[in-house]
Amino acid sequence: MKFLDLLRTAIANTFRSKARTILTVIAIFIGSFTLTLTSGIGTGVNDYIDKTVAAFGNQNALYVQKVSEPSTPGSGQEDGPTEYDPERANVQTGFGSIAGLTDADIDKIRDIDGVESVDPMYMVTPTYLEAPDGKKFQLSLGFPAEAEGLQLEAGETPDRSADEILLPASWVAPLGFDSNEDAVGKTVTIAMRNAAGETRAFDVRVSGISQASLAGASTSPIPSSELNRKLYEYQTSGSPREMPNTYFTATANLSDNAEVGPIKSQLADDDMLGVTVEDQLGMFRAVINGIVWILNSFAIIALLAAGFGIVNTLLMSVQERTREIGLMKAMGMSGGKVFGLFSLEAIFIGFLGSAIGAAVGVATGSILSGVLSNGLLSSLPGLSLFLFDPLKIVIIILAVMFIAFLAGTIPAMRAARQDPINALRYE
Incomplete structure (x- = not known):
């Protein structure tokens, strides 16, 4: 057969x-x-x-934060207070004060072999956002998104050199816009209070509307790098003394042939932690x-x-x-x-x-x-x-x-x- x-x-x-x-x-x-x-x-x-x-950031980059100093005798809650370090910077967040990056830290990151550029990210706390119809909303900004491929409902990601903002889809109707497409190109106002208690209004263009995602891109408006910098500069202005720059985190943009492992090790030697997108998604x-x-x-x-x-x-x-x-x-x-x-x-x-x-x-x-x-x-x-x-x-x-x-x-x-x-x- x-x-x-x-x-x-x-x-x-x-x-x-x-x-x-x-x-x-x-x-x-x-x-x-x-x-x-x-x-x-x-x-x-x-x-x-x-x-x-893309909502987490650029895949060819390290996201760097300051690591809290390891516990030492006298640093625990039961052992009493920790000695003050004038060189140590802190950033105030909604969950308390955390260690922040200084200009010296940014310079150290920039000097590492394989790092092409460094984009520091400022922690800003606007007073409110005002819609075109005059209605005001509490505002908590996300971190600037530079990566291509961010999932959008309409428009495009903010131009890093312009005063632009990316709105979540859930914000479109409350701000009085008829649709996602209608919101793109419109102007909203961000009110910012400085160290002297003075308030200034910043007119901002809506560049696009973001989709909901696992990265949380739907929860907070995302400013451009330039807008984030301007808001931070005004936030720290008006003080009778000069205030040192303090950054919540920084993006270290790597060259194509850079090895991530050695760069992470060098960051760790300076009490900094670098994570990639894949680390975050792991x-x-x-x-x-x-x-x-x-x-x-x-x-x-x-x-x-x-x-x-x-x-x-x-x-x-x-x-x-x-x-x-x-x-x-x-x-x-x-x-x-x-x-x-x-x-x-x-x-x-x-x-x-x-x-x-x-x-x-x-x-x-x-x-x-x-x-x-x-x-x-x-x-x-x-x-x-x-x-x-x-x-x-x-x-x-x-x-x-x-x-x-x-x-x-x-x-x-x-x-x-x-x-x-x-x-x-x-x-």
Whole structure:
């Protein structure tokens, strides 16, 4: 018998005992269906992270912050106060005072080999934002976004050299704009109070509207670098004494061939911490991949159960067809072809269950993704919870077929070793 004859015979034999075959296919279907959905979740969420990575910043950069000094005797709460260091700068945040970067720190970063430029980020606290209709809102600014690819609803990212701001989509209606597109190009006013208690108004152009994202780009308006600098300069003006510059963080833009590891080490020597975009995303990816693997483990358990079902189905088939096997071998069919016949039956059962499971999984995931995107996940535009990679689907189907082949080897070997004379005498 040629291969195609073996395949046709195997497919026909699979449906001799429809009930056993259907039950086995259902078990394989469950495993394949679950693997397809979990694969879709992993691909969809990781794709969303990759698309919104620009909201975290430039991938070819290090984000540097001052590290709090290690605890020393006398620095703990129980040991009393820490001695004052006049060279140490602090930045006041909504959560208290933290260590800040000084001009000297910025110079140290700039002098490191592999660092092309440094953009310090100022911590500014505006008094309020005034809409074109005169309505005023509390304002907390995000950090300037220089990276290309920031997910936008309309417009573009702020020009770093202009007085521009990127508004979240959730701010458009409250500020009195008819739509995202209507807001782009309009002017809003930011009120800033300086050290002397004087308030000044800054007219700012709306450059674009940002989407919601894992990076939190939807929660706060994002100013351009130039606007951020101007606001900071006015905030620190009016003091009777000169106030040293203090920065919350700084962006170290690296050259293309720069090695991140040595640069991080040099920063650590000066009590500074440098993190990349991937460092920031690492926790997201670890949690997502961990959840996906836990879900995959349930699918693998289902497939193992299905494997035992294949063994049982084919062992029963071998027993029921003992005389038929003896007749085939008596007519010259080799043990290898008998083994191939039963192996093809196992593979075909695996293919049926995996293909149907994958198809239903893709259809179910696509429908759920659309429903969730318009409902529960509507606050995260651009997120497709289930996103299916054709290559991964093919790999799942082939992997399940391979598991089915392995499960079918025991009954297939038993059939191949049948003695034709004894098999013909079998009752």
